[in-house]
Amino acid sequence: MFLSDLWYFGATSAQLADGQHLHVELLGQPVLIGRGFDGEVFALRDICPHRAILLSGGRLVEREGETLVECPYHGWRFTTGGKCAGIPSLTEQQAAERDISKIGTKSFHVREQQGLIWIYQGDDAPNHDPIWLDMVGETTPKLTTSTVFDCHVDHAVIGLMDPAHIGFIHRQWWWRTEKSMHEKAKKFGPVTRGFTMLPHVPSSNSFLYRLLGSKPQTEIRFQLPGIRVEYIEVGGRHVVGFTAVTPVNQNKTRISISMYWDHPVMGLFPKALVKKGLDTFVGQDRDAVNAQQKGLAYDPKLMLIHDADVQAKWYFSLKKAWEEAKQSGTEFSNPVRAKTLHWRS
Ligand code: FES
Ligand SMILES: [Fe+2]
Known part of the structure; x- marks a missing residue:
């Protein structure tokens, strides 16, 4: 469900x-x-x-x-x-x-x-507003793309938030390689119906982030039902990546990406090239989760390990808390507590 x-x-x-x-x-x-x-x-x-x-x-x-x-x-x-x-x-x-x-x-x-x-x-009238993106004001996306994964929404969500696959699935030169893996410590905290990787200077092992300029700050928020927003700020300019992970049905999930920016560096690339880069990137995630279906078909037990899979654990506990609140008619209370997570990626 x-x-x-x-x-x-x-x-x-x-x-x-x-x-x-x-x-x-x-x-x-x-x-x-x-x-x-x-x-x-x-x-x-x-x-x-x-x-x-x-x-x-x-x-x-x-x-x-x-x-x-x-x-x-x-x-x-x-x-x-x-x-x-x-x-x-x-x-x-x-x-x-x-x-x-x-x-x-x-x-x-x-x-x-x-x-x-x-x-x-929902059966009743909404009691909250849709997510409002910071930094973009009333502007509309400069670029959008979407693709369908052949999996249940949960696998798409945790597949996209999982930091440990990056050096293996996404090995393109402009992003990162297995060799560039190093230890990370990222601070997280709760936000409305979700959690956020608090503003930080992103990993220097990404060519793309280096290109944006001296000291980009990024924040990545995840909120139910499956909305991930990445905010990048460099010297008062922004690049915002909105990703919606939406169930089509039990076995299909749509990943829709919209990009907003006012950072001049983004103007240097033809939009078709940026879109191609995004499609390559998300296509690698799609190929991975689609391949994973072959193993999942045998209904194996799965593991979530510390700390690389803690965000996945938070996703499941947020879902559980949301459902329990609905069933008991009580106020939803966010189960995520502020924490620094450590992993290598
Ligand atoms: S009007 Fe007959 S099916 Fe719609
Ligand atoms: Fe990925």
């Missing part, structure tokens, strides 16, 4: 012009994400209540200034709130006798901010 009562990343703003829509699978459910002709984003369960065809196979139409979703099969129309607003086959009398607004498909709470569209998963 997946965590509920949380905001999940749905799509980037740039994916939807006015009057457009798209289909995503999110937590094993089909979701239509659309942008009305007024620019407002909405999300509906992507199944027609009539005979279950995907509504996203249809189109958005405008009627008296209102945006409606028209089913491709028999043309039933739905408001952006999911209520039925028209059944073409009804005679005038049948339409007068029947309250079609009682028919509908579920609608989700959505938020659009900083070029990201968030979809709330």
Whole structure:
């Protein structure tokens, strides 16, 4: 099962012009994400209540200034709130006798901010806001990319936060090599629904960090359900990397990356090259977790060791605490305590 009562990343703003829509699978459910002709984003369960065809196979139409979703099969129309607003086959009398607004498909709470569209998963109204990125203000991403891992969300999350694989899976010259491994000590502390690797001067074994300038400071935050944000600050300029690890279903997980920056060094590279670098990097993680599925198929016992796997342990304890709080109806309390972790990478 997946965590509920949380905001999940749905799509980037740039994916939807006015009057457009798209289909995503999110937590094993089909979701239509659309942008009305007024620019407002909405999300509906992507199944027609009539005979279950995907509504996203249809189109958005405008009627008296209102945006409606028209089913491709028999043309039933739905408001952006999911209520039925028209059944073409009804005679005038049948339409007068029947309250079609009682028919509908579920609608989700959505938020659009900083070029990201968030979809709330939960039965009640949200009691918190989606994650707001520091340092980027109201700007939108300069670059986005995404890929799907063939694994459960947990393996994707811990695979991405795991520091010990870096010298083995990511050996490209511009990042680091097995030989450049050395002992690290990183300070961590709790943040809202997660933990952070507190601001520090990053490892000098990365060519990329060296390129950014004299003394970059980085902070890496992880928050439920699976949001990792890396903040890099050099002399008042920034590079921010947002990664959403979102369950598609039990066996597929989407990794969506959005980069924001105002650091001039980033302007030296063609965006296509930066994207290629990112795709190479994430592709290596994908190949590793996909290969791991062959072993996991035999349901072996797994180990988490100190201190390289402590972040993975925190992820599981955060999930557990979140679920327990929901079940008992009590306030979530963050189980992570401030700690310095030591490992070689
Ligand atoms: S299936 Fe949608 S209108 Fe019939
Ligand atoms: Fe990795």
